[in-house]
Amino acid sequence: MTGRDGGADLSPIGNSPVVVLVRPQLAENIGAVARAMANGGLFHLRLVAPRDGWPQERAWRSASGADRILDAATVHPDVDDAVSDLHRVFATCPRPRHIVKPILTARGGAAEIREISRRGLGVGLLFGPERAGLDNDDMARTDALIRYPLNPDFSSLNLAQAVMIMAYEWWLSAAGENGEEEIPARVLMTNETQVATKGELGNFMTHLVRELDACGFLRNMPKRPGMVRNLWHFFERGEVTQQELRTLHGVVTELALGRRLRGRDEAS
Structure with missing residues (x-):
């Protein structure tokens, strides 16, 4: 079940870690x-002793076009x-069981894996079976564990979520690698407009204060x-x-116009 057509063009970029699904x-x-x-x-996907064998048609149906990852997946009898x-190998684990190993968050783990990958070393990410992990x-085959700090009263994830x-x-x-732009933590989506300059804001404030004085x-x-x-x-x-300033200019102008029109009506 390899060499399929119609999947998305998914080409490996750099030295990305291997995802290992265990049983x-x-x-x-x-x-x-x-x-x-x-x-x-x-x-890069590796499968360790999949319960129902491999390949399985249902996997491709739920991959939403990520066919080439499944096409290239390899099957292994055991973790070793x-x-x-x-x-280096990292394991995702919700509950370390009396194991002495470094424990990282997902973000900390990704940063460490990134540094290892930059050195050209091969890195694996182990994910356990759905029912028991x-x-x-x-976990004895791994260098460190990765835990997700989730709600302690409900921290259940399915395999794909993990x-x-x-x-x-x-x-x-x-961020910043392979020509990619840095990913800011927060951006303002302005669409077709731009953030106003201080001069544009000052022009509006002059307009607003003038009309507030007049009314x-x-x-x-x-005060x-x-x-x-x-x-x-x-x-x-x-x-x-x-765009917001243009709208506000219009609001102030119309309010001032309405006030003047009312004044004329009252005077007549």
């Missing part, structure tokens, strides 16, 4: 793992065989400076866009 039980879960791997730039060519003998967390952290750890809102002269400063603080608090 996976359901073909659908293996396919979902391939999908999660592709999301995060992980391309699956990791024999690797230099990795046993002590599996892989997705590591794939996500691996992808984030690549009498700022008539309390002792006027503080009221104007509060308005400045309000608009400086966020990144006001040019």
